[in-house]
Amino acid sequence: MAVKVLHRRELTFWEKLYVPQIVGGLKVTSAHLFRNLFLHAAHRVGRLKHLRASVTSQYPEEPRLLATRFRSRHRLTVREDGTPRCVGCMLCETVCPAKCITIVAGEHPDPNVEKYPVRFDIDLGVCVYCGYCVEVCPEDAIRMDTGILDVAAYSRDAMKLDIHELMDPALRKPVSNCSLKFPHQCRVASGQLKDHRSGTQKVLH
């Protein structure tokens, strides 16, 4: 067993007095206090904006810049005709360590596509954002690049995203008139037909 000998320095008399050391500490904190107070005041009148008075970023108003490989909420990519690229191979469901993906596959009208997801749900309350589903997808059908971080809901059920919400990140529950029939078009609750391509889909970088 290795032994590491710690050498504790004896305090000098000056240090043992405490008071000078306390004053030293107060000097440091006060320097910060007065510098920052001055800068905050200067910012109020629009001066010295290039010097930051705090390291805080005001999150919801000032969104953070996300790294390109950052894993945010999932989306299902779509083909040019607006149908999901997903072919329901269930590899993501298989690889998912949290078991938050449920897929039910159905027969696609085009025999060259053959299979498509009738149901594709992700339970974000269970998801661990590992990104394995993205890695494993053979069709590039699922990505985690929506930039949506504020995943919150008032119930566990609302944390479950269905295929419509996954195909259109701008879409939020409740969704009405949903049909699980091909090609997955549905209306939002207001009654307007929502087109995922004209939606406010956020593209990062």
Next chain:
Amino acid sequence: MPALTIDGTAIECPDGSTVIQAAERAGIFIPRYCYHPGLSIAGNCRICLVEIEKYPKLQIACNTPVTEGMTVHTKSAKAEDGRRAVLEFLLANHPLDCPVCDQSGECDLQNFYMNFGLYDPRFREQKVKKKKAVSIGPHVMLDQERCILCSRCVRFTDEITKTGEFGIFNRADKAELGLYPGERLDNPYSGNVVDICPVGALTDQDFRFKARVWYLSSAPTVCNGCAQGCNVDIHYVLNRPHLNDGARVLRVKPRYNADVNQWWMCDEGRYGFGWIDKGRLTKVRHRGVESTWEQAMAAIAAELTKLRWNGSRIGVIASSQLTNEELFLIREIFQGALGAQVTAAFPTRPGFSDDFLIKADKSPNTLGTTLLALDGATHDAATLVDEALQGRIEALWVFGHDLTKLGDGPPINNVGLINEESLRELSRKLGLFVFSGTNENSTASWSHWVLPTAAYVEKDGTFVNCHGRVQRIGRAFPPVPDCREDWTILLEIARQLNHPLAWQNPQQIFQGLTEVLPPLAGLTYEKIGSLGAPLAHTPPAAEAAAP
């Protein structure tokens, strides 16, 4: 008996056998697509190439007869290079749509490519397009692009079913598998071509897109569809209820048993598992009202005790769908302790049969009822119902059967068709009318007590098939919640009747059975194993039934 060496292992094998069979005996697996032990040898897929010393070129193991002193290398670099080249050709036109292919996960093309594949493909040309997702019969889907033209299915329809629907048409890279004009693949064994197809060219319509094969668990059991008792594997999923609408059993596959069904099974048995998950009885009911097992057991036992002291007659309609163990318990408790009239004979019209696997008797354990002398020598289900309708029987317990199906057979005695009306009559006249079974039917809706029981894949036990072979059904998964195996119900009833039986599980009951039934003497669950064991003395009825 030529002696040869395969991969350094010396082996002797019978005259006329081929290298692939010799390797099999030595426990060495050689890849194959076209070769199937149950079919003739075609030798067209070339994947089984092996290196044989003193042969200038690689040889196919499936069609090279063994000779004395032959030295074979199946894993040499040369042999594997050969297989790699063969796979490159096979994949030239293969669409590689594994994500949507139901075969992926159990596909020999995938497996062997993982072993010997050329991972960096050199094929840059356009693949030939052929027809995809063609329904070629009631059960089978054809994808011509995925086909590697091994011709196993062609040989199966030519040699086993002798119906000859399949053929390979056109030449070279236009060659494709298809049906002859005007044909449909609707023979009673069509599902087998899905099993033998090494790739995803022929897939099940019933199983299509329901699950990925790696989700499936497998349990060995015996088909309960007819008296043949084909050995099968039940493939089921318990932890993904969103698949297949929550049904647990997803498909049934034949299990090799040289003495019963070899590699095959019929479509009737293969696709007839739906009842295991649909329309199940899940709750104990008393005259339509939900009840509990405790109440039911106590009430039925009390009623039976009372009737017995009154000297009333009790009838029991057992079933040849029950295991030997359960039939034995029924005989012990009802015939022995209660003096009831017990019969398992349930006359119905004979079903479809052929000279291969399908038997007219659709019960898996008719011979078991014969062994236990419950086969209706003195009375059958029809006479019991008749007596009950005339008020000569006070209590009736029906195991699994729907009494309205009695009318399927030729009218026996003076009972005509049993219909809802007669069931209502029965319900009114009987002091105790118990139905225990797995699925909802008319008898269940008119009986006083409904006891939900476990399906055969949910319980352990043995069947005796028509050739006098005792086979174990095992237990794939636990029963639906609140359902109980028939043997647990019977043991509980016996306990409540103050006639406790010492056995705790089917294995112990079977031991008790072997002690009283000479044909079963000496058998144990271990001896029966997964492939079954013949009876010690075949009863005369079995000899008559066997072809």
Next chain:
Amino acid sequence: MIDLAVKLTLAAFVFFGVLNLAALHTWLERKQSAIIQDRIGANRASIMGWRLMGLFHPLADSIKMFMKEDIVPAGADRILHTLAPAFSVFFALVAFAGIPFGDRLVLGGRVIELQIANIDAALLYVFAMLSLGVYGVILAGFASRNNYALLGGLRATAQMISYEIALGIAIIGLVMVYGTMNLQEIVRGQAKYLGGWIPLWGIVVQPVAFFVFLTAALAETKRVPFDLPEGESEIIGYFVEYSGMKFGMFFLADFLETILVACLATTLFFGGWQVPYLTPDGFRFPWGTTIAVSQWIYVLLGVASFSIKVVAFCVLFMQIRWTLPRFRYDQLMRLGWLGLFPISVVNALVTAAVLAFFID
């Protein structure tokens, strides 16, 4: 009758000021710590979109405290459990009665001392109230029926009693110098000038006593670096079983005590309401200039001076809090008994000797 009305008005004025200062204290604490640490601090609470640098947070906090569930642990002494926080706040509040916050105001021939209770021994009274605050702590620990709370309460009691001794002895010298226990008189006694220039405040007369007092007062009020009794998340304190407004009252008492100690320090060592060179007639600067002020302005300047000094002390306490790490318990006790206590005793002896042999 009018006397009563005057006293009630004074009391209302003081309590209003003190309680609001305590609320502002929470805001100050958050903001100051944030700015020291290069952060922004609480700034989200808003009314109609106005955020006012987070000034609504004390309001939001108090609403939260009132709305939260009040939990009394099973088996706890319900009455004592409820009484403990009330004790703490009560004694902290009534102590303010002895603090003079301004010079006398002559109103319609009536002389009003700006001090709720003009007690001769106001110093003793304030110290007595400060000491009684320990009951709230020990009761909280005892009534919670939680071993950890009880230990926390004992820890707090030991600490407060230890430092009270140093605190009391430290100001003996001061009492000797000014010859009175009446706080108003002590403040008036500080209206002298050393060489005509330097105000002869308590800190000039008794510098050692001031440092001892300051340290002991921090410990007495359980402020960092002496916050072992609370040690909110790390070492379990006496109020671990409190929630809702009861918990809030302990915090209120804490802030009140801090303000009280700031008031005491101001009164004893920083000339209380004295403004340098200001006499009841007006400013008399040492270089000869005089500016006459009316009585009202004189009194208001005094109150303002007192308030500014108190707030400055609060800021200083806060600055110390966000600078120093916490003492270990043995270090705390060693500092109290082996450091501050002997120093204060020596200080009292030296002061007595000086007073006896050199002054008159």
